[in-house]
Amino acid sequence: MLTLNHISASYKKTPVLKDISLTLSAGQTLAVVGESGAGKSTLIAVILGLVKADNGEVSWSNSPVKDCLPSLVMQEPLSAFNPILPLRQSVMEPLKAQNKTITEARLAQLCERLELPLALLDRKPNQVSIGQAQRAGILRALMAEPPLILFDEPLSALDAVSQKKTAQLIADLQQEQGFSALIVTHDLGYAAAFSDYIAVLRKGHIEEITSTTEFIKKPQSDYGHELRAAAFSLGSLGYSNLEAKRENSK
């Protein structure tokens, strides 16, 4: 279980995160929504230990998060891969580092699941499409079967069609592998469709953490209301799913 206890952090002496507390249980999905500049990326950096918190504690089952060797799926898939190495080497990197192996059959199965032709893995990052690179990033994140995967705006570099496909894929894979997912996004529609809980982040504060079904019915904070209203009017991605989810929950 991921636990953040009264975390605050700053960037170049400007406070970015203020008194953040949240938990994420095994196998659950937490979506952190908020506009750009709300501190979402810093939150991920703090959880992963890339940025030191000024105050508070972050832990995964009472030990440092990096000990559980979490994975990260980045917003810019191209920058997540070393440009001079074939994708296969980057994808295999976590396994090699953790002395694990994977059968060729399992790899082929995962690739098929992700709609990545195996041959594509022998290419360099700049020789595949952005969508393919992002799916390769997800593949790498899954390789060592980590208990926790963080997604930093996983859809924003993709076009509308691959957005929908990739979002569904992440949800399905989570069903299969049972990892906990923390998804940071500015896209409430996506968050609403694919998460168990929604945390609303604004100017470094958590305004509310509500179960997604509750949030869709009635956000608890004013800002949550605003966000929800904006998402409705824009009719953003997953809105249809959102309706469906609401139906399901009844």
Place this chain on the structure above:
Amino acid sequence: MTRRILGLLARAFVVLSGTAFATFTLLWYAPGDPAHAIAMARFDAIVSTDIVDIVRAEAGLDVDFWPAFINWLTPLLQGDFGYSSVTGRAIWPDLLSAISYTAPLALVGLVIGLMLAIPLAIFATRYPESWLDRTAVAIASLGVAIPAYWLGLLLILLFSVKLAWLPAIGARTASHMILPALTLGCGVAAALMRIIRSGILEAKCQPFIPALQRRSISQSRIARSHVALHAAIPVITVFGLELAFLLEGTVIVEVIFGRPGVGRFLVKAIEARDFPKVQAVVVLTALLFVTINLLIDIIYKLIEPRIGDNNA
């Protein structure tokens, strides 16, 4: 700003301590027994090991590395360079006399270098990439590749041996200064010219220059005030490196031209294994070098406060 300058001072102190430590380590582990050398010099004869041991104790050398380092450092910190282990004479007066030959030479060399490099660079950048520019760059590249000792010998060959215009060896008259200073100046000019040239070119590309031109500020005024200031920044930065070049060049030039300056002082001290003299030169050079680099850093921060501490 004050905090930054204090930081620079602290760094200079650490660096100086590091240099002192490295110097002592080298002297400590260098082959040859310094106590033996001192004893030989003092009694001018072959000495017994007993006497060497007495001398060793006197010089504070009969202890372990760290106490010996303290014994060595304390008088230095008090500005006492001690006595030559070969002649027994006090080092400071001799060193001071050597400096009185070296300092003017280095200064004149630097001035000649600047007088050659700046006009050449301005001349070259008037029409960048023209044949004039290319020729100037080619001359500078050639100049960088010519070792100072060879250039010095060539100048002696031409002006002293063939033409018999100028004296080659010694330092008695002002005309003895001409050839060594020219040797030094050419080396400095070659190294500086390319840096000044790219500094000017970069300054000319700055976005504010066309704006000034549109405001019909005269070309020469732009050149004087704006381009010059901008070109000065990289020049100041490399000045520390140039100083190294100047000091290195002086050592060699003094040896070639037989000038009794610091360079020859050092080389002779090394040949005679006169450790106290060697360390005096080393410590003084480090002090000079660190001080000037410190000043450069401070000036640099004053001109360009935007630049952070990125080479920390």
Place this chain on the structure above:
Amino acid sequence: MRSVALLVFVLFLLSVIGPLLAPYDPTAIHIAERLSSPSSKWLLGTDALGRDILSRLLHGTRWSLGLAFVISLIGLLVGTFIGLMAALGNKTLDWAIMRVTDSFLAFPELIAAVVIAGLLGGGINSLILALSLTSWMRYARVARGIGLSLQTRGYVVQARLAGVSLLSLARWHYLPSLLPSLVVVWTSMFARAILGISALGFLGFGVQPPSPEWGTMLLDARIHMRAAPLQMIWPGITVVICVLVINLAGDALRDALAKKGNE
């Protein structure tokens, strides 16, 4: 670019097969024909002991170029290692390493080399030690600078999260990015090493006679400047040519890299 590459190749070839091309033994003394002018027998003349200057120059490539290669390579390896340690290590280590680097930079390199080589006593080992000790700092600074800039790259973050060892991190993600810049530094340090070796030789602290090192040859020739001025010209010209070619190669490489970087 191609012509520069060709020149570098010729230099390299000369340093390997140069000694084989020498018409005479470089240390063979012909007292009767000392200080001969260039002739069909002695293409570049002879020195004060009647040794063939051309043969000495050709054998000298092994000393000047070969030693410079070794020295600049030691500097490259040591400096890169130290710089990467600073970039990959924690802040305290980085600070300590950079202050040591500053201390080494706080002294004119050639003077330091003269002192070290002189105090350790002449000979090739002290020469290599003296010039390597004073040449690793630039590599270290470049390696550290680029290394620090890589730290925030996505793929480096990914590798660190996955628990990749420092060794493979350096091998796969740092070295490939460092290499081009390091090669540029290496060319300029190679040229400096040539100058340093001959300067130490000229001061009498470097390669010891009768080895035909170019700086030592100049030292010999200096005494007989009046009688045989040409004898002094040759070693100087060879040093200038080598340094010039290597510097040209460095400039060409740097320009090519800058161009690639801009694309």
